[in-house]
Structure formats: C-alpha cells, structure tokens
Amino acid sequence: MAVTLRDVAKRAGVSRSAVSRTFTEGASVSAKTRAKVEKAAIELGYSPNALASSLTTGRTKLIGLVSNNFHNPLFLEVFDLFTRGLQDRGLRPLLVNLSNETDPANSVRMLRQYSVDGVIVASSTLPPSFAEAFKEAGVPVVHSFGRFSTSPNVHVVGIDNVACGRMAAEALIARGYTRVAFLGGPETATSTQDRALGFFAALREHPEIEASMSYASTYSFDAGRVEMTKLLMADPAEAYFCGDDVLSIGALSAIEEAGLRCPEDIGIIGLNDMDMARWQNIDLTTIRQPIAEIIGASIDLVVATIERPDRHPETRLFPCRVIERGTLRPVP
Amino acid sequence: MAVTLRDVAKRAGVSRSAVSRTFTEGASVSAKTRAKVEKAAIELGYSPNALASSLTTGRTKLIGLVSNNFHNPLFLEVFDLFTRGLQDRGLRPLLVNLSNETDPANSVRMLRQYSVDGVIVASSTLPPSFAEAFKEAGVPVVHSFGRFSTSPNVHVVGIDNVACGRMAAEALIARGYTRVAFLGGPETATSTQDRALGFFAALREHPEIEASMSYASTYSFDAGRVEMTKLLMADPAEAYFCGDDVLSIGALSAIEEAGLRCPEDIGIIGLNDMDMARWQNIDLTTIRQPIAEIIGASIDLVVATIERPDRHPETRLFPCRVIERGTLRPVP
DNA sequence: GAACGTTTTGCAACCGGTTGCAAATTTGCC
DNA sequence: GGCAAATTTGCAACCGGTTGCAAAACGTTC
Incomplete structure (x- = not known):
C-alpha cells in the first residue's frame, strides 16, 4: 500500500x-x-515517513502538550495558540489530557515511548515537580503558566502571580473599596497561593482596609457561583478579586441571582481576560494575562532547549495589566 | 542516553x-x-520505543484529530472527551488545527508522514469531501459532527441537523409564536444549511406562521450579537432559532443591550447545550446534542475501521432533544 | 535412557529511512 | 585533452524494534 x-x-x-x-x-x-x-x-x-527517519536523526518534531485544564474556556484559546504556533514551526502537538492525574510518571513514560522532542506543560495548577519529572527523564520541557521561581529547575513561562495579586489589591484600593476579599481557586493551585500572597502583601500597607479570603473548589463557573452564594449569605465584602475569569463569571451570576447589582452593590475583578470577559453581557473588569506572548515564548524556549539541552533553566515573565470594564466602580 | x-x-x-x-x-x-x-x-x-516498533507492526496508535473549531467553547468539551476517550483505549491524539485552511491536501500529507492509524475530523462546518480525502489516501477516517448522508462515502457520526431544524420550529410553534426566524451560522456550513432545511420544512406545514432567515458570519458570540443587533433595528421576529449556543448567547447580549427582555419580548432557542448554556446568568433553552455519545461512537468507529479498513461507510446519528430553560416562554 | 511432542530461544532478515566513506563523475583550469 | 579539485553517487552499516524459522531445551511417556 x-x-x-x-x-x-x-x-x-x-x-x-x-x-x-x-x-x-x-x-x-x-x-x-x-x-x-x-x-x-x-x-x-x-x-x-517521518517516524522512520526519526530513528536515525533522533528528531520526531513531536511536542507533547500536557494539560489538566479542559474545563476553563481560556484553555481553548491556549490550545488554539499552541497548536498554531507549533504547526507554524513545523512541529506537531501530541496532546495529553491529565484529567485527575497528578503523578507525572505515566505521562513521562508515554511521551518517551513516542520520542517527543520536547514537552510543554500548560497548567497553572500543577506543581513545579511535575515539569521537573520530564527534565529528569532527559526530555526538554517548559512549564507554561507555571509557578515563578528565582532559581527554577526547569524553564517557566508565565506571569508573576504575586504581582498580579498585588495589582488586584491596588486596583480595589484605588477605587475606594475599604472591605475587600480574595476569592481564590483551589487551595492547592500554585497560582492561587501566589495571588493570595501578593494580594495580602499589598493590603498590609493599608491597615485601614479590611480583607478576607476564601477558596473555590476549582477554577470553574459552578465553584465561583457556589462560593459567592455562600459569601452573600454572611456579610459580604464590597469588592472581590476572583482567582480567574471563569470564577468571576460564576460569582457575577450569584450576585445577580441574589438580586444585587455589579458594580453598584458588589465589585468584581477577575484575572486572565479571556475572550468571554469582553462579551457585552459579562463585561468583566479583569487583569489581562498576555497568553499569546506566553505561548510564543514557551514554544521558542522549548525549541531552544531541544537544540541545547543543557541550557540553563530560565524564567520568563510577562507583565499583566488591568482591563477596565464594567464590574468595578470607576476610579474617583 | x-x-x-x-x-x-x-x-x-x-x-x-x-x-x-x-x-x-x-x-x-x-x-x-x-x-x-x-x-x-x-x-x-x-x-x-513505540515509533520503532511501528515500523514493523504498521501501527503507531496515533490518531489524527483534525478540527477548525478553536473558538467555540463547545469544542473544549469536545477535545476533553476525545483526548480522554482515545487515551482510555491506548491511543494518542495528534492534534491538527485547521484555522482557515479548507484544503485537505496538507493535512493528509502530514498525517500520512506520521503514519497515523486513523483520523477523526471534528467539525460541523467542513464539507464531506474533506474527510473523503483521507479515505482516498487510504487512511481510516471518521467525520464527527459531520453532514448526514444516506449513502455516505466515509463514516459519519453526529446528529440529524434537518431533524433538529424541524424540532426547533416545532418547539417555537408549540409555544404559540407566530412570527419566527432562523439565525443561522455561516452560509457555507453544512450544519446551517441542513438546520435551515428542516426548520422551513416544518413551517411549510403551518402557513399561518411567518418565517424569515439570516446568516451570522461565523459560529461565534460576536457574529450572533452583530446579526441580532441588525435584526432588532428592523422588524424583529417574536422568536429565533439560533444556529448554535454561542450564537444564541451573542443574540441574547444584543437583546439585553437593546433594553429588551428574553423571553418576554423575544424568544431564543439554541443548539448544542454546551456547558455554558446552563450557567444561571445565561439559562438558555436549547436543543441538546449528545456530544459524549457522538465522540464515543466516533472513536469506536475509527478503531473498527482500523481493524477492517474495507468496512462499509456508515452513518451513526444520535437523537437530540429540547432542554427547557429560560429563553422561550413556556408551552401554554 | 530413548523417543517424541511442546515450548522456548536465538539467528537473521526486515520495517523505512539516514549517513560516513570511498569510488565515480563532473567541473575548472591550463 | 589532461589533470587536480570539487561534487555527486552508491554501498553498506545503522537507528530500535519485530518476527518467521529452525535449532535447542524441556517435559512426558514408555
């Protein structure tokens, strides 16, 4: 044949x-x-036959794309950009869906069996050790949307979540809110931990402001809605920094359901600026994470590491900024 | 090493x-x-080494997953189900993002170079000829969400879009609407063509009902909003069947923006029942497409075809049903 | 212990390519 | 046309596995 x-x-x-x-x-x-x-x-x-030739050349042009975020609409944009970016460079994405798995062993073994040239771990919730397992197995790896470290063991591309938390706090303070809160994602997600860190660090400089914190069980609409509903029954804050946009939208839904209005009664600021955030019926004020840049840099970095595997681990952070829309009251 | x-x-x-x-x-x-x-x-x-062994066994366990829908949130669910379903059967998805490409030649060549065992084309907008190109190249292929045909050239798994159009029309009629319309997706999408066919066929049995039709430029929020805004400026119908859920949500946004309410002023029924449709702040009445079943059947069928490549082309259709939520007035 | 049937084993060829090397061909120059 | 240098070519070995086949090892039975 x-x-x-x-x-x-x-x-x-x-x-x-x-x-x-x-x-x-x-x-x-x-x-x-x-x-x-x-x-x-x-x-x-x-x-x-690309695979036969890979046998002698040692290159398959296959890149493992590993993620556990198949429920956050942001990640459709992420997959779109990754697949296009890889294709443009003549590389092929081998997709791995982690679902509930947190042990890297299986993924490492499988991707080695397929001799991928490199791996991109795209997740803001997995610990650094996940990506490190690939490195230890001798596979070039980049952790996209991963945890920032000053002395990383693997390449990390993403944002400074601590700075983002701080930025969110400052945005709320600038708008005159005096009782604020952080509604984080899952407690185990490194991104939530870091955002909380920055958020409260900024508030420590403003002792007059009351602050509290709670966790949603996942980065999802339902979790955001459930958690916000719970908060509304007690004594809610004036404004919330939500762990991400999809959580924010869930919170908005709960607020609306409770007969309250946003931003008049309660303010919300999200994080990511996913496509949906600018939909007119959502119109979410949020912190933009420059995903196209992050993804471009991740691909560049994995390619560079394939060429020089001993390349020193590197952290590339991209600046975020507040996107002003309709869910926070304006700066006075 | x-x-x-x-x-x-x-x-x-x-x-x-x-x-x-x-x-x-x-x-x-x-x-x-x-x-x-x-x-x-x-x-x-x-x-x-899986690739080395593939040389002699002739099996790579690689499945090409080809799609051009990287902007419709439904497809995140689709990718989630496909990747998990394939992994569960020991297969690996090689993702191909078609973006604006409609010529299958490149995809065929590339996937043959990687000796994929089979290909799944996941798209409701690509013509049947796209999947057929794989078959002609001798690659087992299934078109998921593809156009239904009584004498298919390739395996097709999906829904009967004509029947869905009819179902939508009947749902509107049953609720007493007398001026209805179809707001389709792009005119070239086979799914839109078929849904329109069914919609107007059902209405032909009700000559007392006024019906009209228009097309959105893509299956997207913005296109739905733009088109509905345009419609509202003229003389809008009482209720719209929108080409899919994301289009519906765009339309809802336009309605709200115009100071109108749904379902009091205008009714909307969508199609897909994507996760977001049940979000409380959207609460979209829609026709559910059983995507998990479609995807499961697609995988089964591609696996069966890999085992018996001469298998006769087959169409597997799954029934849809109306999911009653808040954007149509109740049946009297 | 011999004869027989079953398993298990290693050899060698092969899958579809790549590549170092030496031989063959071409080119440039006088 | 002759010669040296440069380019092109084919041979053969190899990449990391699989597999048909015949030989070797094993287990049974008498």
Whole structure:
C-alpha cells in the first residue's frame, strides 16, 4: 500500500540514498537527479515517513502538550495558540489530557515511548515537580503558566502571580473599596497561593482596609457561583478579586441571582481576560494575562532547549495589566 | 542516553528477541526469562520505543484529530472527551488545527508522514469531501459532527441537523409564536444549511406562521450579537432559532443591550447545550446534542475501521432533544 | 535412557529511512 | 585533452524494534 523510498529509487533509476538526500535539507544532490527523483515521487505519491527517519536523526518534531485544564474556556484559546504556533514551526502537538492525574510518571513514560522532542506543560495548577519529572527523564520541557521561581529547575513561562495579586489589591484600593476579599481557586493551585500572597502583601500597607479570603473548589463557573452564594449569605465584602475569569463569571451570576447589582452593590475583578470577559453581557473588569506572548515564548524556549539541552533553566515573565470594564466602580 | 532493547538484552543475558517478546502481548517467553528481562528493564529504566516498533507492526496508535473549531467553547468539551476517550483505549491524539485552511491536501500529507492509524475530523462546518480525502489516501477516517448522508462515502457520526431544524420550529410553534426566524451560522456550513432545511420544512406545514432567515458570519458570540443587533433595528421576529449556543448567547447580549427582555419580548432557542448554556446568568433553552455519545461512537468507529479498513461507510446519528430553560416562554 | 511432542530461544532478515566513506563523475583550469 | 579539485553517487552499516524459522531445551511417556 504505502510507497517507500525504495519504490521511488527504483522508478527514478537511482539509489535509495539519492532519494533520501533529495528530501533532506542541505544534502548533496545534483539538479538532474533531484529532478528525476521529484518526478518519480510525484508520480507515485510518495512522502517520506517521518517516524522512520526519526530513528536515525533522533528528531520526531513531536511536542507533547500536557494539560489538566479542559474545563476553563481560556484553555481553548491556549490550545488554539499552541497548536498554531507549533504547526507554524513545523512541529506537531501530541496532546495529553491529565484529567485527575497528578503523578507525572505515566505521562513521562508515554511521551518517551513516542520520542517527543520536547514537552510543554500548560497548567497553572500543577506543581513545579511535575515539569521537573520530564527534565529528569532527559526530555526538554517548559512549564507554561507555571509557578515563578528565582532559581527554577526547569524553564517557566508565565506571569508573576504575586504581582498580579498585588495589582488586584491596588486596583480595589484605588477605587475606594475599604472591605475587600480574595476569592481564590483551589487551595492547592500554585497560582492561587501566589495571588493570595501578593494580594495580602499589598493590603498590609493599608491597615485601614479590611480583607478576607476564601477558596473555590476549582477554577470553574459552578465553584465561583457556589462560593459567592455562600459569601452573600454572611456579610459580604464590597469588592472581590476572583482567582480567574471563569470564577468571576460564576460569582457575577450569584450576585445577580441574589438580586444585587455589579458594580453598584458588589465589585468584581477577575484575572486572565479571556475572550468571554469582553462579551457585552459579562463585561468583566479583569487583569489581562498576555497568553499569546506566553505561548510564543514557551514554544521558542522549548525549541531552544531541544537544540541545547543543557541550557540553563530560565524564567520568563510577562507583565499583566488591568482591563477596565464594567464590574468595578470607576476610579474617583 | 536512551536505553534500548540491546542494552536490556545484554544485561539480562538473553537475545534481543527475548526482550522484544516480553514486551509484546501474547508472545512466547518462559517465566524465567521474562523475570530476568523485567528485572533488567527496571534497573535500566527501559521502555520500548513505540515509533520503532511501528515500523514493523504498521501501527503507531496515533490518531489524527483534525478540527477548525478553536473558538467555540463547545469544542473544549469536545477535545476533553476525545483526548480522554482515545487515551482510555491506548491511543494518542495528534492534534491538527485547521484555522482557515479548507484544503485537505496538507493535512493528509502530514498525517500520512506520521503514519497515523486513523483520523477523526471534528467539525460541523467542513464539507464531506474533506474527510473523503483521507479515505482516498487510504487512511481510516471518521467525520464527527459531520453532514448526514444516506449513502455516505466515509463514516459519519453526529446528529440529524434537518431533524433538529424541524424540532426547533416545532418547539417555537408549540409555544404559540407566530412570527419566527432562523439565525443561522455561516452560509457555507453544512450544519446551517441542513438546520435551515428542516426548520422551513416544518413551517411549510403551518402557513399561518411567518418565517424569515439570516446568516451570522461565523459560529461565534460576536457574529450572533452583530446579526441580532441588525435584526432588532428592523422588524424583529417574536422568536429565533439560533444556529448554535454561542450564537444564541451573542443574540441574547444584543437583546439585553437593546433594553429588551428574553423571553418576554423575544424568544431564543439554541443548539448544542454546551456547558455554558446552563450557567444561571445565561439559562438558555436549547436543543441538546449528545456530544459524549457522538465522540464515543466516533472513536469506536475509527478503531473498527482500523481493524477492517474495507468496512462499509456508515452513518451513526444520535437523537437530540429540547432542554427547557429560560429563553422561550413556556408551552401554554 | 530413548523417543517424541511442546515450548522456548536465538539467528537473521526486515520495517523505512539516514549517513560516513570511498569510488565515480563532473567541473575548472591550463 | 589532461589533470587536480570539487561534487555527486552508491554501498553498506545503522537507528530500535519485530518476527518467521529452525535449532535447542524441556517435559512426558514408555
């Protein structure tokens, strides 16, 4: 069925090497044989077997794309950008859905079996050790949306979540809120931990402001709604920094359901600026995370690491900024 | 760096064949050598190279997952289910993002280079010819969410869009609307064409009901909002069947923006029942498309076709049903 | 212990490519 | 046309596995 190198060689009347060389960049072939080979290849509908060649070259152009975020609409944008970015560089994404798994062993084994050239871990909830497991197995790896560290063991690309927490606090303070709160994602998510850190650090400089904190069980609409409903029954704060946009939207829904209005009764600021945040019926004030830049840098970094595996681990952080929309009252 | 069959064989003091056989299901190895080999394999951290073995076995366990829907939140659910479903069967998804490409030639070539065992085309907008190109290239293929045909050339799994259009019309009629309309997706999408067909077929049996139609430029929030805004400026219908949920949400936003209420002033019924449709601040009445079943069947079918490539093309359709929520007035 | 049937084993060829090397061809120059 | 240098070519070995086949080892039975 499949047409191979040998078939083309026979038809073109040349050796197999000649055929191989016409399909390898920068190999030594005369114009004449190249023409013969190309003609035969087209006639037979030949295209080289990438996996067979990987055996000798050691490169598959396969990149493992590992994620556990298949319920946050932001990640559709993330997958879109990753797949397009990889394709543009001639690389192929092998997608791994972690679901509830947190042990890297299986993923490492599987991706090594497929000899991926590199791995991108795209998750803001997995611990650094997850990506490190790939490094230990000798697989070039980049942790996208991962936890910032000054002395990282693996490449990390993302944002400074501590700074974002601080930025959120300052945005609330600037708008004159005096009773604020952080409604975080899951307590175990590194992103939530860091955002809380920054949020409360900023507030420590403003002792006059009352602050509290609670956790949603996941980064999801339902969890945000449930948690906010609970908060509304007690004595809610004037404004909330929500762990991310989808959590914010859940909270907004709870507020509306309770017959309250946003921002008149309660303010909300999210984080991510996912596509949906600008939908007019949501119109969420949020902190933009520059995902296109993060993803571009992640791909660049994994490619660079494939070329020089001993490259020193690096952290690349991108600045975030507040996107002013309709869920916080304006700065006075 | 990488540890190979030969290393394990040497350490275990057996032939390479013996090692290969201990890792192949149902091969003939004595308990004694198996134990020796496994011990050596663990000590060296060996796991077999899936791509090398694919050379002789002809199976890579790689499945091409091709889609052009990276902006519709429904497809995050779709990718989640596909990746999990494939993983559960020991298969690996190689993701292809079509973006604006409609010519299958590139995808076919690329996926053949990677010797995928099969391909799943997940799209409700691509024409049947797209999936057929894979079949012609000898690659087992299933078109998920594809156009229903009584004499298909390739396997199709999805819903009967004509029947859904009819169901939508009947739902509106049953609720006493007398001026209705279809706000479709892009005119070229097969799903929109078929839904329109069914919608107007049902209305032909009710000549007393006024009906009209328009197209949104894409299946997206913005397109739905823009189109509905335009419609509201003229003389809008009492109720709209929108091409899908995300279009519906855009339309809802436009309605709200115009100071109108739903369902009091205008009714909306969507299609898909994506996760977001049940969010309380959206609460969209819609027609549920059973995506988990569709995806499960698609995987089963591609696996079956890999085993018997000459399998006769088949259409598997799953029934849809109306999910009653808050954007249509109740049945009297 | 011999004869026989079963398992298990290793050899060697193969899957579809790549690549170092030496031989063959071409090119440039006088 | 002759010669040296440069380019192109094919051979053969290899990448990391699998597998048909014949030989070797094993287990039974008498």
